[in-house]
Amino acid sequence: MSIIISEDTKVIVQGITGHQGRQQTLAMKEFGTKIVGGVTPGREGEEVYGTPVFNTVRDAVLKTGANSSIVFVPAPYARDAVLEAIDAGIKTIVVITEHIPVRDTIEFIEYAKLKGARIIGPNCPGIASPGIAKIGIMSNSIFLKGNIGVVSRSGTLTYEIVNALSQSGIGQSTCIGIGGDPVVGTGFIDVLDLFERDDDTKAIVLIGEIGGIAEEDAAKFIDQHVSKPVFAYIAGRTAPQGKRMGHAGAIVARGKGTANSKIEALERAGAIVAKLPFEIPQLVKNYLKGVSAGNAVRMD
């Protein structure tokens, strides 16, 4: 099993005829994802790597039975595209687009809640379950099928850590980038909850960064509801106050959202926090070794 996506995942690509839409459609197909259609208004009848293009999401859903979508639509039009997908009955919507106004994000996330749809992102690299499917832009070569669940606020840093895990022979059940914006549709807690219930996930890697209190909230949840071991890394220990470090949400404001506060909270909750990103594979390896040797590792 995996979380959020499965063998039944059928994906449409919103914004399929753009540069990124095309490239990523091909990459997702190569990963094994069932890409059943694409949507670009006014381009119906075209094909992108064998995938039919439709004018509207409703049409695409009617003709293909899609249940998931990935959104590459530029920021000013993203809200409309996401709302369209929700109303067409799509249940999992991965929003890759960066720089969407917060107001738009709040509106489509709240609408999705009303209609029982899940939003991942915005400003995220998406989700991948090796051997099953990928709805996202993470490069295919970094993954290895296995039992570690990875959840992260960042993109490239996640690829690095996932790649390092794979090279150490540690595979992943599902990897999900929740996005670098201040407001996201699926948060750490949602994903931790899913990983906790997923039989194929034996341990969890959480990659956070400065800004907000999502990691602190996650720590509380880990303390109360997560029995599986959690390994964490927090980026931005050396980031200065008041400067936005690339991601819209990555800012230490009024002394809040510091790396230290997050690291402390996670450690208090029993998570093992790596000082350097590349310690993660070794930490996980040590844990797995301990388990296979029959030594239960106390995580609390």
Place this chain on the structure above:
Amino acid sequence: MQIYIPLNLRIGGRVKLLEHQAKALLRSYGIPVPKGYVIRDAEELMETPMPAVVKAQVPVGGRGKAGAIKKVTNRDDAKKAIRQVLETNVNGYFPKEILVEECLNIAKEVYIGITIDRSVGLPTMLVSPDGGVDIEEVPEERIVKLIIHPFIGVQEYHVREILSFIKMPREISDLTGKIIKNLWNIFWSLDCELLEINPLVLTNNDDIVAVDAKMTINDDALYRHREFSELEEELTPLEKEARKNSLVLVQLDGNIAVIANGAGLTMATLDNLSFFGGKGGIFLDLGGTDDPKKVECAFELALQSRPRVVLINIFGGMTRCDSVASGIISVKNRLGLNIPIVIRLKGTNERLAQEMLKREGIFVLEDLDEACKIASKLGGY
């Protein structure tokens, strides 16, 4: 209405309005503000009823503590205060403008602010009967917190809850209610990240006036607000240059220029560097590009910060390592560069890239820790 936002109002990617700009907007939405005007030096002082208040216009807090808000009782006093305030450093900002305002007699001060609560992902209104001080210093039990769902906005029952909490006199509760609703309308329709009136003053004559206001706009939404024109940013010249080329650069204290792809990876590289004693001089996020032109541009920007060492950390997923390498080599040769470059790259075409770079005498490593160690040493740490 049109608000001209000058040079100094984008801080850390946020657009902050000056007090007088925020007040002009409030007034245009029917929220009363004190009578006043803006000047740039003491000679521009007009006929003004005394006493009055002169207030530095800076995009940061702490004006009161810095002595940049002064009450004046006569004209000479006012001119002297204006000159002093213009020379006052408020948390790194010298005011370019002064707001001269009428002095009000205060019967009651209230705090009202709206911001986006990241934990719940929704706008939140905070109201306290203890206005006039930093809301962070107000005890929690003196603050009422309302999460506002954008699909229903602020309703009558919200207003009743707030008014009963802050105990506004009945005579002016209608007006206060209107202000609360209007504040929400401004916040949502103008894509604010923060909108705060502190204090909202009830005068001895039962007038209600917004005496100070703070307003921050979500910069991702600026494209749809013609109210805010001629936008410029509070960034160092180098940071500005980077933004023009759609790169994110943040200047830091150290002497090692750090370039990586992805914000998270760049932050992690800086952290890693500091673990081995080195200090970053710039944070430069290359983003998801593999365009050698952009790499060249990033590299040139990095050099302008006059680093002792350049540390590059690339994880090539979408980014091809050889493209990055050819960009770096082209700049190096064009500028006849002689500062050390330490590169760690991994991913698509890494072998090819490594060979290209080694031929040019550049340190190429596969291990980030190793790269950080070497860069720190070369940086003199």
